[in-house]
Amino acid sequence: MNAAPADQIRLLDVQALDIRLQQLAHKRKSLPEHAEIESLTKDLTQLRDLLVAAQTEESDCGREQTKSEQDVDQVRQRAVRDQQRLDSGAASPRDLENLQRELVSLAKRQGDLEEIVLEVMERRESAQERVSELTERVSAVQGKTDDATARRDAAQGELDAEAASVTKERELIAGSVPADLLKLYDRLREKQGGVGAARLNQRRCEGCRMELDITEFNEIRAAAPDTVVRCENCSRILVRTSESGL
Known part of the structure; x- marks a missing residue:
């Protein structure tokens, strides 16, 4: 030739x-922000999974608390009715004796249920604190991710602009070969x-x-x-x- x-x-x-x-x-592919974003994205995924788990636990505790409080209320209402019947004296001695025994049983049952309510409330409060903490951490990592993404996009924009300029120059010179x-x-x-x-x-x-x-x-x-x-x-x-x- x-x-x-x-x-x-x-x-x-x-x-x-x-x-x-x-x-x-190569520089575009090797920008340090790529690795930074990848690492932050992994952290963000893990934190979001933990947040969902904590929110689920808080929600479950909320339902459990409502159910336990309803149980307490039912026992309390039953005790009120029994006490009213006992106070009225409109019952046979045997029935009155049974009412007294049932009131004692209901009082114990109510105490047990109230302890359950307190235990559930403590667990729910702990879950709420965990949700609050994880929400803040997710927000912080998301902020870092957004910042790294903005820096990456800016760097890529500069490299792409230079590449476009070099490509035009290359086309011009290659066209004369x-x-x-x-x-x-x-x-x-x-x-x-x-x-x-x-x-x-x-x-x-x-x-x-x-x-x-x-x-x-x-x-x-x-x-x-x-x-x-x-x-x-x-x-x-x-x-x-x-x-x-x-």
Whole structure:
């Protein structure tokens, strides 16, 4: 393949821009905010799970408290009715005796139920405190997550803007390179880790950093200026410049 020396040199400009695009893409992918957001998101998920569990416990305790208070109220009402019947004396001695025994039993039952109510209230209060604490922690971590997300988005916006500018410049320069030369360059760049053309610096290929043997170097020295030469070690296009030592 043949191409004017100036077109070959322009490949180095295209290559430099492609490398910059790679760097920008890597920087975008490697922003520290990504790891920060991932860690915060995990913490947030765990805290929200704990919050849901605490809210569920508080709700369950609330229902249990209501049921226990209703049980106490029922026993209290039954005791009031029995006491009224006992006070009225409108019953046989045997019935009055049974009422007295039932009142004693109801008093004990009411005491037991009131203790249950107190125990449930304590558990509910503890759950409410836990809900309050977790709500504050969720809010704090969410705030940190929002801040990290905003910083990440801002950094990505700057990188994307630069990448768009570099892409336009790349399109402009690549448009002046012969199509067949650019096609070869793009194919080699894809195969060779993003580098398709490299400068020949003295006897060293700046693509693979290997030094050419003297025979290959002499062949390149003898080649016509418009001949597109390739590195024998890495197959990349070798661009000859004033620094090539030819």
